[in-house]
Amino acid sequence: xxxxxxxxxxxxxxxxxxxxxxxxxxxxxxxxxxxxxxxxxxxxxxxxxxxxxxxxxxxxxxxxxxxxxxxxxxxxxxxxxxxxxxxxxxxxxxxxxxxxxxxxxxxxxxxxxxxxxxxxxxxxxxxxxxxxxxxxxxxxxxxxxxxxxxxxxxxxxxxxxxxxxxxxxxxxxxxxxxxxxxxxxxxxxxxxxxxxxxxxxxxxxxxxxxxxxxxxxxxxxxxxxxxxxxxxxxxxxxxxxxxxxxxxxxxxxxxxxxxxxxxxxxxxxxxxxxxxxxxxxxxxxxxxxxxxxxxxxxxxxxxxxxxxxxxxxxxxxxxxxxxxxxxxxxxxxxxxxxxxxxxxxxxxxxxxxxxxxxxxxxxxxxxxxxxxxxxxxxxxxxxxxxxxxxxxxxxxxxxxxxxxxxxxxxxxxxxxxxxxxxxxxxxxxxxxxxxxxxxxxxxxxxxxxxxxxxxxxxxxxxxxxxxxxxxxxxxxxxxxxxxxxxxxxxxxxxxxxxxxxxxxxxxxxxxxxxxxxxxxxxxxxxxxxxxxxxxxxxxxxxxxxxxxxxxxxxxxxxxxxxxxxxxxxxxxxxxxxxxxxxxxxxxxxxxxxxxxxxxxxxxxxxxxxxxxxxxxxxxxxxxxxxxxxxxxxxxxxxxxxxxxxxxxxxxxxxxxxxxxxxxxxxxxxx
Numbered sequence: 001x002x003x004x005x006x007x008x009x010x011x012x013x014x015x016x017x018x019x020x021x022x023x024x025x026x027x028x029x030x031x032x033x034x035x036x037x038x039x040x041x042x043x044x045x046x047x048x049x050x051x052x053x054x055x056x057x058x059x060x061x062x063x064x065x066x067x068x069x070x071x072x073x074x075x076x077x078x079x080x081x082x083x084x085x086x087x088x089x090x091x092x093x094x095x096x097x098x099x100x101x102x103x104x105x106x107x108x109x110x111x112x113x114x115x116x117x118x119x120x121x122x123x124x125x126x127x128x129x130x131x132x133x134x135x136x137x138x139x140x141x142x143x144x145x146x147x148x149x150x151x152x153x154x155x156x157x158x159x160x161x162x163x164x165x166x167x168x169x170x171x172x173x174x175x176x177x178x179x180x181x182x183x184x185x186x187x188x189x190x191x192x193x194x195x196x197x198x199x200x201x202x203x204x205x206x207x208x209x210x211x212x213x214x215x216x217x218x219x220x221x222x223x224x225x226x227x228x229x230x231x232x233x234x235x236x237x238x239x240x241x242x243x244x245x246x247x248x249x250x251x252x253x254x255x256x257x258x259x260x261x262x263x264x265x266x267x268x269x270x271x272x273x274x275x276x277x278x279x280x281x282x283x284x285x286x287x288x289x290x291x292x293x294x295x296x297x298x299x300x301x302x303x304x305x306x307x308x309x310x311x312x313x314x315x316x317x318x319x320x321x322x323x324x325x326x327x328x329x330x331x332x333x334x335x336x337x338x339x340x341x342x343x344x345x346x347x348x349x350x351x352x353x354x355x356x357x358x359x360x361x362x363x364x365x366x367x368x369x370x371x372x373x374x375x376x377x378x379x380x381x382x383x384x385x386x387x388x389x390x391x392x393x394x395x396x397x398x399x400x401x402x403x404x405x406x407x408x409x410x411x412x413x414x415x416x417x418x419x420x421x422x423x424x425x426x427x428x429x430x431x432x433x434x435x436x437x438x439x440x441x442x443x444x445x446x447x448x449x450x451x452x453x454x455x456x457x458x459x460x461x462x463x464x465x466x467x468x469x470x471x472x473x474x475x476x477x478x479x480x481x482x483x484x485x486x487x488x489x490x491x492x493x494x495x496x497x498x499x500x501x502x503x504x505x506x507x508x509x510x511x512x513x514x515x516x517x518x519x520x521x522x523x524x525x526x527x528x529x530x531x532x533x534x535x536x537x538x539x540x541x542x543x544x545x546x547x548x549x550x551x552x553x554x555x556x557x558x559x560x561x562x563x564x565x566x567x568x569x570x571x572x573x574x575x576x577x578x579x580x581x582x583x584x585x586x587x588x589x590x591x592x593x594x595x596x597x598x599x600x601x602x603x604x605x606x607x608x609x610x611x612x613x614x615x616x617x618x619x620x621x622x623x624x625x626x627x628x629x630x631x632x633x634x635x636x637x638x639x640x641x642x643x644x645x646x647x648x649x650x651x652x653x654x655x656x657x658x659x660x661x662x663x664x665x666x667x668x669x670x
Contacts, residue, residue, distance in 0.1 A: 016028050020044055020047060020048060021048075021051055021320075021323075022047065022051050022193065022320045022321050022323065023044065023047045023048075023320055024320070026040065026044050032168075033168055033169060035166040035167065035168040035181070036166070036168045036181070038166060039166045039168070039181040042161070042162045042164070042183065042186055043185065043186050043189070045160075045162075046160060046161045046162075046183075046186035046187075046189065046190055047186070047189055047190070047193070049159075049160035049161075049190075050156075050160075050189065050190040050193040050194070051193065053156040053159075053160070053194075054156075054193060054194060054196075054197040054324075056156075057152070057153075057156065057194075057197060058197065060152075061201070065212070065215045065216065066215075068215060068216050069215040069216070072215075072216070072217055113651065113652055113654065114652065116623070116651050116656075116659050117648040117649070117651040117652035118648065119659070119661075120646040120647060120648045120651045120658060120659050120660070121646070121647075121648025121649075122141075122648075123642065123643055123646045123660070123661065123662075124643050124644070124646040124647070124648065125140065125643075126139060126140045126141040126144060127139055127140070127141065127639050127642060127643040127646075127662065128140055128636075128639050128640045128643045129636045129639055129640070130142075130143040131143075132636075135225075136632075137632035137633075137635060137636050138225050139639060142222075142225050142226065145226065146225075146226060146229050149226075149230075149233075150233065153194055153198075153233065156190075156194060157187070157190055157191055157194060158187070161183055161186050161187055161190065162183060162186075163183045164182070164183060165180065165181070165182045165183075166180075166181040166182075167179070167180055167181075168181055170254060170255075173254070173255060177254050177255055178254065179252065179253050179254055180252040180253075180254075181252070182248075182252065184244050184247060184248055184252075185244065185245065185248050187244065188240065188241045188243075188244025188245050188248070189241070191237045191240050191241045191244070192237065192238070192241035192318075193321065194237060195234050195237035195238050195241065196314065196318075196321045196324040196325065197324050198230055198233060198234050198237070199234065199311070199314075199324055199325060199328045200324060200325075200327045200328035200331060201230060202227055202230040202231055202234065202328075203307075203328045203331045203332050204331055205223040205224070205226050205227035205230060206223070206224070206227040207220065207331060207332075207335040208220055208335060208339060208471060209334070209335045209338035209339060209342075210223065211331075213473070217473055218473070219471075219472045219473050219666060220471065220472075221472070221666035222666050224666070228286065231282065231283070231286070232283070234279065235279050235280070235282075235283055238275070238276050238279055239276070242272065242273070242276055249263040267316070268316070268317050268318060271313050271314070271316035271317040272313075272314075272317040272318075274313045274316075274317075275310055275313035275314045275316075275317055278306055278309050278310040278313055279310060281306060282303065282306050282307065282310065285299055285302055285303065285306070286299065286303070295438060296438075297406055297438065297439075301405075307332075311325050311328060311329060339468060342468050342469065343466065343467070343468045344359075345386070346384070346386055346467045346468070346469075347359050347360060347361065347362075347466060347467070349385070361400050361464035361465060361466050362382045362383075362384045362429070362464070362465045362466075362467060363382060363462045363463070363464055363465070364380035364381060364382040364429075364431075364462060364463055364464075364465045365380070365381045365382060365461070365462055366378055366379065366380050366381075366447050366461050366462065366463055367379045368444060368447045368448050368451060368461075369525070369526075369528065369529070370448065371522070371523070373522075373554075374434070374522050374554075375434050375435050375436040375437075375441070375444075376434070376435045376444050376448065377432060377433070377434050377435065377444075377492070377526070377529060378432065378433055378435055378440070378443065378444050378447060379430065379431070379432045379529055380429070380430065380431045380432075380463070380465065381414075381428070381429070381430045382428075382429050382465065383426040383427065383428055383429070384426065384427060384429055384467065385425065385426050385427070386427060387418075387427075388416035388417060388418050388427050389412070389416045389427075389469070389470035390416065390470070390472075390473070390474035390476070391415075391416060391474055391475055391476045391499045391500050391503055392411070392472060392473065392474055392475030392476065392496065392499070392500070392663070393411075393416075393469065393470035393471060393472040393473070393474065394409050394410060394411040394412075394469060394470065394471055394472050395409070395410060395411075395412065395429075395467050395468065395469035395470055395471070396408065396409050396410075396467070396468040396469055396471070397409075397410050397431065397465055397466070397467060397468075398465070398466040398467075398468070399439060399442075399443045399463060399464075399465060400463075400464040400465070400466055401443065401446060401463055401464060402439045402442045402443055402446075403439060404466070406438075406439050407466075407468060408433075408439065408440065409471070410431045410433060410495070411431075411495045411496045411629075411665070412429050412430060412431060412495065412499065413430045413431065413432060413494070413495035413498045413499060413530060413533060414428045414429060414430035414499065414533075415428075415499050415502050415503060416499070429467075431495065432492050432495060432529050432530070433492060434491065434492055443463060446463070447461050447463065475496075475500060475627060475663045476500055476503060478625070478661075479500075479504070479625055481507075481508075481510040481513065482510065482512075482513060482621070482622035482623070482656075483513065483622055483623055483624070483625050484513055484514040484515070484615070484616075484619045484622055484623070484624040484625070485500070485501075485504060485513075485514075485515050485516075485624075485625050485626075485627065486514075486516050486518070486611070486612065486615045486624065486625070486626045486627070487500065487501055487516070487517045487518070487626075487627045487628075488517075488518045488519075488608050488611065488612075488626065488627070488628045488629075488630070488634070488638060489517070489518070489519045489520070489628070489629050489630055490519075490520045490629070490630025490631055490634050491520070491521060491522065491526075491630065492529075493628075493629030493630040493665065494519050494529075494530060494629070495629075496627070496629035496665045497517065497627045497628075497629055498530060498533055500627060501515065501517060501537060501541075501546070502533060502536060502537065502540075504544065505536075505537060505540040505541045505543075505544050505546060506540055509543045509544050510544075512619075512620040512621060512622070513544070513622065514545065514615070514618060514619050514620075515541070515544050515545065515546045515547070516546070516547045516548070516549070516615055517537075517546070517547070517548045517549065518549045518551070518606060518608065518611050519548070519549070519550050519551070520550075520551045520552075520553050520605065520606050520630070521550060521551070521552060521553065522552070522553055522554045523552060523554055524550075524552050527550060534548075549606075549611075551603070551604070551605075551606045552603050553603075553604065553605050553606075608628075608634055608637045608638055608641065609637045609638070609640060609641035610641075611641075612626060612638065612641035612642055612645060612660075613641060613644075613645065616645045616657060616658075616660055619657050621655075621656055621657060622656050622657070623656050623657075623659035623660065623661070624645070624657070624659070624660045624661070625660075625661055625662075625663065626638060626642050626660065626661070626662045626663070627662075627663045627664075628662065628663070628664045628665070629664065629665035635664050635665075638662060638664065639662060639664075642660050642661070642662040645658065645660040646658055646659070646660050
């Protein structure tokens with residue numbers, strides 16, 4: 001009856017209720033004055049169009065995803081050549097030499113060159129960061145997608161509404177007291193309907209078990225920017241919807257304050273204001289300022305709870321539109337269930353030692369490097385039975401000795417290789433992380449206390465770990481035998497790029513391909529974190545001409561000398577002058593090997609932009625793939641440098657050196 005009164009509809013014995021999807025039914029025939037009946041025509045027609053436009057909106061999203069998925073299936077990107085692992089007997093290694101002194105010839109078809117030229121030109125314009133003050137460390141491409149979404153929603157917010165004003169009499173009131181009915185009400189309803197329609201999209205964009213990633217191949221982390229801004233759009237729509245009806249009920253409808261008091265007594269109005277308040281609170285808690293002061297874990301858990309409260313409140317506000325909200329709840333529940341299933345698949349199985357089927361955590365061997373200035377660092381190593389993951393994917397690790405309600409994303413620095421050759425053999429996991437605060441600090445302090453207390457061997461202690469994953473996409477796809485690869489990492493970000501290099505140096509050497517690693521660390525001693533992997537690069541990288549540059553960024557690093565670091569001490573037993581050195585075979589002729597080098601004589605912050613320019617200039621031919629992981633500022637510099645290194649016109653003319661792409665670890669940005 002509150003809705004009936006709101007819409008000035010009169011029931012009589014001859015009245016029928018005309019259903020309207022997502023709205024209160026309409027009484028027909030209309031028994032009000034002509035102006036009120038015309039206004040009701042606009043209200044219901046505008047709402048029906050709003051529901052239609054919401055359907056078109058979701059149909060558009062579905063069509064884009066379908067076309068994208070079909071394109072990935074029938075027009076896959078280039079994959080790495082299926083090269084056998086070379087025989088690394090030093091006496092048999094060959095450098096492979098350069099095939100030419102000039103530009104590598106381009107034998108690709110015109111269609112292939114056109115496709116890569118368009119991609120190169122797009123990267124030049126869309127890869128750099130957008131306005132940082134507004135969007136943070138976000139590419140122009142993501143902002144362009146956001147602009148298209150906002151423009152699309154803006155069009156659907158205004159089309160199909162009759163913009164007019166009706167001044168209508170009020171039964172029982174004198175002639176000078178009249179209602180002013182405008183198109184503000186129908187427009188506010190349209191904006192509200194679109195806010196409901198966006199809710200499941202927001203949940204879909206935030207899902208870790210992402211259906212969008214399954215269809216498009218884009219990592220779920222790449223959707224976090226759109227998830228955040230979709231929430232901002234919903235907040236803006238809710239504010240406009242509320243403001244519109246507050247103006248209508250508190251100013252345009254008469255007499256006042258009777259109309260406003262009656263309106264606020266309605267349950268749907270109360271729930272509407274509750275939902276808006278929860279949305280504002282969600283926005284406040286999502287600000288970087290708030291997250292820094294309350295902690296990410298508090299933000300995450302509060303976000304879950306408040307999101308569920310918001311959905312419940314908007315169902316209470318307008319239950320007829322729960323057709324948009326129930327799918328959102330289903331998506332959220334499926335995401336949580338899939339996470340539990342992933343964890344169960346990794347940890348449930350037959351336990352031979354106990355003679356039963358059950359759950360068992362992985363027991364990781366841990367090492368700790370103290371660093372009071374920057375926070376200590378922990379390395380975990382363990383073997384676990386499951387299928388190997390793809391290079392570049394990450395796992396969420398829960399430290400059982402800390403809190404089972406928290407998990408953190410980490411990229412394994414080890415190669416995803418089945419150690420026993422069976423389909424479900426043991427796979428080696430290795431992780432490093434810096435212990436600054438929160439759960440990682442708690443685990444690091446626990447390990448440090450055990451070492452200092454002499455309870456376990458100083459070189460290794462153990463801690464139970466629960467895995468969930470893997471997540472993300474492979475970063476090795478699209479890298480062929482002719483692709484030059486530059487890896488740039490800052491601190492623990494080396495875990496993202498190291499497995500790719502380890503995989504590439506195990507392949508057969510490719511003539512003229514250039515490989516390089518630029519790694520910035522706080523102290524020279526930090527190379528101890530990955531000493532086994534550096535040793536493997538030394539053994540296998542010589543034939544590939546792999547060059548490794550290690551830059552020490554902390555002026556207070558220990559060790560004397562012109563660079564502020566002692567190479568021998570930093571490498572802790574490894575060859576400081578040349579980690580990736582010449583072949584150890586009897587034949588040391590420079591004509592038969594391609595030797596690389598490592599430099600520990602650099603100090604300060606590396607110019608990653610110049611590193612990209614120099615790397616591309618030094619290639620003979622072929623496209624370049626830049627793989628980066630580190631602080632957001634470093635990633636922004638990489639994006640700008642990679643964008644400037646692209647040239648669609650030169651790629652079209654056959655110079656593949658100007659086809660430069662970037663893969664970065666998006667997890668470091670959210």
